Amino acid sequence: MKFSSIIMSAAAIGMSAVSITNAQQNQAACSSVYTRKELLSLTSSEWTLYKAILAAMQRDGWFAWFSYLHVQWFNQIHGNSQFFPFHRRFVQDWERxxxxYNSGFAQPYWDEMRDYRTPATSQVLTANWIGGNGAGTNLCVTNGVQGGWTMTYPNSHCFSRNFANNGNPTSWYSPEYINSLVQKNSNMATFRSDMEYSLHGVVHxxxxxxxYQGYSPNDWAFMLHHANLDRLWWQWxxxxxxxxxxxxxxxxxxATTLNTNIAYFNEPIRSVMQLGYGNMCYQYSSNVLSRRDLDSDVESVLAVSLPTDILSKYFPETAKTHHINVSAPVAAAISNLSNSDIKAPIAAAAAIFANSPIAAQVQSLITSRQRKRIPRPAEITDAWAKMHNYNAADVARVKKEARDFVDDMAKINYESPF
Structure with a gap:
């Protein structure tokens, strides 16, 4: 399920404050804006160009430089509100x-939610893209864009990966859960900890x-990952x-404010807050939480199939406006439903809409796509939390809330199309 309509509508609401924005930030709008795409949507010519640029950046020491910076400022940029502003500026500097090398370069993002059930089988982690798990005693990666590379920081070593769970990482975080984090958080402190102590940490x-190391920018997956996190922050x-x-x-x-300087860069946080202004001259190709090909009308139907209490608890923005941008046939079908129908479990969607204009779409979705319960996601380890000096109570809260979300969705027999 994706709740794209509410996110897209929210974009318009957010941008309606442009005059306030300009007065507050006092930065000029970018004369041109380039687009960061999802990695797998790159054309073959774009990917060929990007691979050449990455090889040149490795040759000239840029991977080592960004890894060095990340290590030097490690304690200042994790576990606090520097996390999002620093990494936005950090990835933008890498992109710069x-x-x-070529003005056509724009750092892609990895839509990791599309791969959350079985991360190791992601197309991203194949020889045609960024390569897979390491092998041999030193866990050297031999394929993909960095296959066979020798990294120079903090010492000379083969570029390595060591997938968790004996090479088969357990599930990450579903599009539904990440959507919930975007919708329900009203302050940066909670949104940041919710994201940092879940999706961010588990992927690393x-x-x-x-x-896994402080020098994680050695792996280009770092930039793909943090571009995606930046995209989610922008949506929020x-x-x-x-x-x-x-x-x-x-x-x-x-206390962190808009005037607080970003670690290392010595620039106020306000300078990175609005994409399309100042030096933040980029946008994202998708304002949807997870790039999928599900029909938007059907997704809207599924959205209203959740019980009101679940919507209110986890998706408060969707609860406020169930049917934003829903097509006329779907709106008509929904208007004919009783409250008890709307609260019906998702498995009954086909029966509910049996006589509606979109009955065939609903039936096709249910019969052609494998639907499964959302599994409990992996959690950050105690060692990882200690390495980053995370607040233990916040970590415990994030873990519990992620478990509760999965359990609550299971109680209503929700099955995800993702």
Whole structure:
């Protein structure tokens, strides 16, 4: 299920405050804006160009430089509200270097939610893209864009990965859960911890090798991963006009504000808050939480199949406006339903819409796509939390809420098409 309609509508709401934005940030709109695409949507010519740029950046020491910076500022940029602003600026700086080699370069993102059930089988982690697990004593990666590379920081070593669970990482976080985090959080401090202690950490841990270390930018998956996290932050910013929401603790324990300087870059956080302004001259190809080919009308039908209490608890924005941008046939079908029908479990969708204009679509979705319960996601380890000096109570809260989400969805017999 995706709740794209509410996210897309929220974008318009967020951008309606442009005049306020300009006055507050005092930065000029970019004269041109380039687009960051989902990795697998790159054309063959784009991917050929990007591979050449990455090889040149490795040759000239840029992988080592960004890994060095990440290590030097590690304690200041994790476990506090520097997390999102620093990494937005960090990835943008990496992108700026790539564009020095060719102005056509734009850092892609990896839509990891599409691969959450069985990450190791992701097309991204194949020889045609960024390569798979490491092999041999040193867990060297031999295929993909970095296959056979020798990294130079912090010492000379083969580029490595060490997938968790003996090479078969358990499930990550579903599109539904990440959507819930985007919708339900009203402040940066909670949104940041919810994301950092779930999707962020698990991807790092489960890819392992260089990606597990403080020098994780050695693995280009770092940039793909953090571009995706930045995309999710941008979606949250646009929802309920969180464009300028910045709060929570700084690395020194002081309150973080828009005027707080970004670690290392010595620039105010306000300078990175709005894409399309100042130096943030990029946008994302998708404003949807997970790139899927499911019919949007059918997805809207499935959205209203959730019980009201579940919608209100986990998807408050969807609960407010169930049917934003729903097509006329679907709106008509929904209007004919009783409250008891709307609260029916998703498995009854075909029966509910048996006489509606979209009955064939609903039936096709149910019969042609394998639907399964959402599994409990993997969790960050105690060792990872200690390595980052995370707040133990916050980590425990995030773990519990992720488990509760899966359990609550199971209680209503929800089965995901993802």
């Amino acid at each position: 270097v790539g564009r020095m 841990i489960h890819l392992g090798g260089d990606m 910013q646009q929802l309920n006009n969180h464009l300028w929401t910045m709060d929570g603790p700084n690395s020194d324990g002081a």
